[in-house]
Amino acid sequence: MMAKTMTSITSTSLFIRRNKASLSTLFFLVVMMTCFLIANPKVFTNAAIYNAVFITLPVAIFLVVPLVFTVTGGEIDLSFPSNMAMASWVFSLLIQKGMPPVLGLIVAIGVGMGIGVIIGLIVVYGHLSSLVCTLGFNFFLRGFIMILTEGRSITVLEVQDGLFHNVLAGTFLGLPAQMGWALLFTLICVLVFNRHCYGVRVRCVGDNPQSAEQMGINVNRVRISFFIFVGLGASLAGVFSVLINFSWWPTTGDGYLLTALASVFVGGTPTWGGVGTVVGGALGATIVSFMETGVVAAGLTGFYVQFFKGLIIILSLLAHRYSSKRYR
Amino acid sequence: MKSPIITLQDISKSFGNVYALDGVSLQVKAGEVVGLIGDNGAGKSTLIKILAGVYTPDSGAIRLKDQPVTDWNASRSRQSGIETVFQDRALVVQQTIVRNIFMGRETAGSSASLLSRLGFIDHKSQYAEAERLMRDIGFTSEVFTPDSIVGTLSGGERQGVAIARALYFDAELIILDEPTTALSLTETEKVFSFVRNVKASGRSVVFIGHNIYHVFGIADRFVVLDRGKVVLECTKEDYQTPEELIGFMQQVAQSEGGTPSGSSEE
Ligand SMILES: Nc1ncnc2c1ncn2[C@@H]1O[C@H](COP(=O)(O)OP(=O)(O)O)[C@@H](O)[C@H]1O
Numbered sequence A: 001m002m003a004k005t006m007t008s009i010t011s012t013s014l015f016i017r018r019n020k021a022s023l024s025t026l027f028f029l030v031v032m033m034t035c036f037l038i039a040n041p042k043v044f045t046n047a048a049i050y051n052a053v054f055i056t057l058p059v060a061i062f063l064v065v066p067l068v069f070t071v072t073g074g075e076i077d078l079s080f081p082s083n084m085a086m087a088s089w090v091f092s093l094l095i096q097k098g099m100p101p102v103l104g105l106i107v108a109i110g111v112g113m114g115i116g117v118i119i120g121l122i123v124v125y126g127h128l129s130s131l132v133c134t135l136g137f138n139f140f141l142r143g144f145i146m147i148l149t150e151g152r153s154i155t156v157l158e159v160q161d162g163l164f165h166n167v168l169a170g171t172f173l174g175l176p177a178q179m180g181w182a183l184l185f186t187l188i189c190v191l192v193f194n195r196h197c198y199g200v201r202v203r204c205v206g207d208n209p210q211s212a213e214q215m216g217i218n219v220n221r222v223r224i225s226f227f228i229f230v231g232l233g234a235s236l237a238g239v240f241s242v243l244i245n246f247s248w249w250p251t252t253g254d255g256y257l258l259t260a261l262a263s264v265f266v267g268g269t270p271t272w273g274g275v276g277t278v279v280g281g282a283l284g285a286t287i288v289s290f291m292e293t294g295v296v297a298a299g300l301t302g303f304y305v306q307f308f309k310g311l312i313i314i315l316s317l318l319a320h321r322y323s324s325k326r327y328r
Numbered sequence B: 001m002k003s004p005i006i007t008l009q010d011i012s013k014s015f016g017n018v019y020a021l022d023g024v025s026l027q028v029k030a031g032e033v034v035g036l037i038g039d040n041g042a043g044k045s046t047l048i049k050i051l052a053g054v055y056t057p058d059s060g061a062i063r064l065k066d067q068p069v070t071d072w073n074a075s076r077s078r079q080s081g082i083e084t085v086f087q088d089r090a091l092v093v094q095q096t097i098v099r100n101i102f103m104g105r106e107t108a109g110s111s112a113s114l115l116s117r118l119g120f121i122d123h124k125s126q127y128a129e130a131e132r133l134m135r136d137i138g139f140t141s142e143v144f145t146p147d148s149i150v151g152t153l154s155g156g157e158r159q160g161v162a163i164a165r166a167l168y169f170d171a172e173l174i175i176l177d178e179p180t181t182a183l184s185l186t187e188t189e190k191v192f193s194f195v196r197n198v199k200a201s202g203r204s205v206v207f208i209g210h211n212i213y214h215v216f217g218i219a220d221r222f223v224v225l226d227r228g229k230v231v232l233e234c235t236k237e238d239y240q241t242p243e244e245l246i247g248f249m250q251q252v253a254q255s256e257g258g259t260p261s262g263s264s265e266e
């Protein structure tokens, strides 16, 4: 009896110790929502605001979760906004040409991952800084899109009311279906990150690439995979954004560059590599999304959004400072 | 005549204009303990990193059990039954002890379930394996479990993790690169008894050290490297005391002392 209580206490404390980063992110989310609730109870007890957030939050989650892998692996990818636009551009064009949307989705994923392969090969075998190289790619791909489209957007009304749209981005149990897909994506990624040898290798490579190499991990291959994975997430985010808006803009994805990146760190993944949290990343994306909607809903003008976003990023980093320690 | 496990033939390796190895040959036979000796910068670590598949030699051949090998790399080397405790220990310090022990072979030690065939890790059985290993190595501290972060361990305990990892995979050949540096006396003694156990079980060891007294006590055969070249290969019959060996090495150092081969920078 005694022993049983003891083990349950130690296993609880072990759970807390292992999930410090994501738990403190969750705590932060709860505090923030409480503040919003106090500031404007009428808006925040109404389901409408949650629905509004859940419509676009999935797009952010598809971007943030792969970025958690990348940052944990000691790299960074800033090309995802343009990659998102490229993949969804191809998707929109194919739909317009009358291709079945499922095939369009597959091709879009291929485009996103293909761009990831190219970027990964260049970064790894060119021995380039992933920060600068992917930043370059972000401009380059966006410029490419702008030149070819001359800045024109595409309307994709073809998918409206179709099975494809309803399954991916319709309404399910009164909630946006895309939220379910984003949760499923997060769940799979949590399992891969924590339980699969790929996730373990990502952490080893981010922790100490020389050690990983010496123990026989193919470090180059793992590093290239980060960019492919980000490409996968970007293409999914792009397709979902087209399905949600029924249109594609040449600027698609632009607004996500800094917010998706911030979400990774707000979620509790440190900048130095080796450790990270997928759940934290998804929660970080949630924090940032509610922030954007919440500030306006709380009765402040849109001018305050950036102000509070910045404040929350700084506060959350301070909070994580106390929960995460870097071992050398 | 015992069969060779691995043979390096005429290996050269340079870093920029530093010739770390210049035509070195080395053979390790089954069941023997080879002591690899030499000053700092002699090329010992470079040589064993070539054995371990971490570095590719500029020229020379590697033969595994008398078969020539191509595409030698770290993962191939481990698959062939060679485990290495590197001088820098090759640990990932922000990860747990279990993760370090199974690094590079993440699905090892799992039951053959569908999930593990898909690459998922059986943490429970790996945890049990790690616990057993830590006990074998003499990791007695009650504070640490296999789930402790390696960054919280002392230098000697970290060396214990690196050795436990080499021990786990039933390697035919275990390479230890200066394993006793920065260890306490009792920890050093543990490493020696570990080497004796490995030898007793019929497996081979390459033991690197620059403390000749240490190496002399446990090795059957010695290979002395100096500035990228093998200057002496001998058995205990040739040199019966460490002092004789030290005398030889001092001779070598004097005779070549003036020649600038550019390999002695640290
Ligand atoms: N990765 C490397 N890059 C450049 N030079 C190296 C590298 N590794 C070793 N060296 C050089 O090669 C020589 C041999 O080094 P090493 O094999 O580490 O010697 P030892 O282990 O015997 O002390 C030294 O001069 C060292 O500076």
Ligand SMILES: [Mg+2]
Binding pocket: B044, B045, B046, B087, B177, B178
């Ligand atoms: Mg060395």
